[in-house]
Amino acid sequence: AELAQLVIAEKTDLAVIPEPWVTEVMLRSPSARVLLDFQEEWKRLENRKESYPQSCLVVSTKLYQEHPEVVKTFLQQAGLASDWVNDNRAQAGILAEKFVKISANAATDAIPRCNFRFAIASSVKNEVDYFLNSLFEFDPEFLGGKLPDAAFYLPQ
Incomplete structure (x- = not known):
């Protein structure tokens, strides 16, 4: 959010910022332009139908083992919430204006470009593995020097 404010105030000439802040900048700064969409470039350069995973929920093994139904219920509700945002x-x-502190107009306009798509990691394992392998090939230290093993994914 701070970098978006610098762009709006024309105190920086180049910035890499995520949605919904890109839309906020575009609405408030007529001179701003989007030069590159990382999601689209990933798909083009890597010849992929889907873009790279942008975020994830990390659950400790202990929490999952001791409270699997809580975790499953949370994941179900997260999926419903993602659908609700896209549909409403x-x-x-x-x-978003109330809790994220971004204008309602920017948030509303940005939602389609935020790529909200909830998926259980094991159901998109091939995409996640492809992304992790790409990071690992570029620099193994991005992943602590090794690729995650099968325990990285919660059982279905």
């Missing part, structure tokens, strides 16, 4: 952009924008 205007209402989600109002909530």
Whole structure:
């Protein structure tokens, strides 16, 4: 958010910022332009249908072993929440203004470009593995010097 404010104030000429802040900048700074969409470039350069994973929920083995139903329920609700945001952009924008501190208009307009798509990691394992392998090939230290093993994914 701070970098977006610098772009809006024209105190920087180049920035890499995520949605929804890109949309906030575009709405508030007529001179700003998007030069590169990392998601689209990944798909183009890597010849992939889907983009790279942007975020994940990390659950400790202990929590999952001691409370598997809580974790499963949370994941189900997270999926429903993701669907709700995509289906109710205007209402989600109002909530974003209240809790994320971004304008409702920017949040509403940005939602389609935020690529909200909830998936259990094991169901998109090939995409996650491809991404992790790409990071590892570039610099193994990005992943602590080794690729994650099968325990990285929660059982279905």
